[in-house]
């Protein structure tokens with residue numbers, strides 16, 4: 001504990017004392033971890049998947065997935081990281097007792113983070129562009145045909161797409177360069193409260209519109225007829241993406257946790273708050289969508305095509321539209337820094353580089369690979385990898401293959417290799433916390449239940465069978 005006290009007294013930086021930067025305060029840890037979970041997933045994926053899959057019934061499936069996969073895997077990753085205090089590859093290397101190359105699981109995770117960043121930065125770039133477009137009144141049309149034409153024109157301009165993405169990567173890199181406590185922790189501690197206030201403002205605007213009650217009913221009244229095996233798999237996949245698990249991000253963040261942090265408690269708080277923020281986004285979106293007679297199930301285009309038209313329909317709509325895109329961008333920042341951090345720490349520790357250089361190399365790599373995603377709707381529209389444009393290829397490769405593979409191997413490693421004794425020692429803080437039965441329950445889920453569920457998601461993603 002001495003390390004934390006020294007920092008709090010401000011005499012030396014944590015890096016000087018323990019040779020590695022880490023989060024300083026307990027609240028900061030929750031904010032940073034929550035910052036990773038909250039992202040475009042809350043404002044974009046969660047609402048559109050809820051919209052296309054039967055509203056509240058889907059939310060229920062999602063909650064079950066979070067309990068049976070999300071929280072157990074998150075706790076495991078955080079515990080592994082904190083025990084080894086290293087990047088995702090070295091964590092697995094340090095903790096594996098035999099010659100089996102378990103570090104590959106960490107490597108797959110880091111690769112997933114890199115690949116997700118390739119397209120995530122592009123979507124974040126579009127959101128940034130939308131902030132300025134909406135400020136200039138350029139999206140103020142109630143006709144989804146017009147707003148979707150505006151979106152098409154944005155994504156088909158190669159130079160604009162590249163520039164927005166580059167600006168986004170630059171911003172994220174600047175936060176990363178400042179380090180774990182001064183960069184990530186500081187930024188997320190400030191951004192999450194701002195995000196909440198803005199989201200609440202839009203949600204209140206939305207529910208006070210005449211005719212909004214249908215939207216609330218849509219979110220709260222389950223329609224079980226929409227549930228199919230495919231819906232269940234979508235909910236499980238969303239739990240992975242939402243909670244940033246299966247890709248080394250939580251291992252990396254865990255390696256910065258304080259020794260006295262309650263890991264299962266943190267995971268519960270983060271998953272719960274993340275769900276509240278996703279629901280709040282739903283409340284900000286659906287009542288307004290219904291109030292003006294738009295379709296809730298527009299799919300991925302809900303954010304960029306439907307939402308501007310919805311805002312354009314309401315009084316003070318332009319103001320709320322600007323606020324909405326600002327908050328969406330803010331939400332994306334915490335997720336992006338966590339994805340980038342997983343890669344930067346690895347590069348830094350593997351090649352013994354200074355943080356600045358690790359960050360620059362990662363940023364340039366992301367910009368280069370990401371540029372193929374940025375150009376997927378223009379210059380590279382005919383450039384297909386396994387039949388997909390780069391943007392879709394990165395999405396499918398990471399969500400359908402790498403994340404479930406990483407998640408599955410991780411469950412096996414924790415449940416069957418690292419084992420119960422090590423696991424319990426880590427998550428109970430060597431017995432200092434009184435969470436023994438909860439920790440035991442989590443362990444059995446990780447050992448027996450989660451791997452089976454993740455395997456089903458994986459086999460479905462691999463096309464072994466399709467629902």
Ligand code: PHE
Nearest residue numbers: 037039040041241242244335
């Ligand atoms: N959880 C983030 C979101 O919902 C996305 C993310 C995925 C972040 C994986 C980090 C790692 O947008």
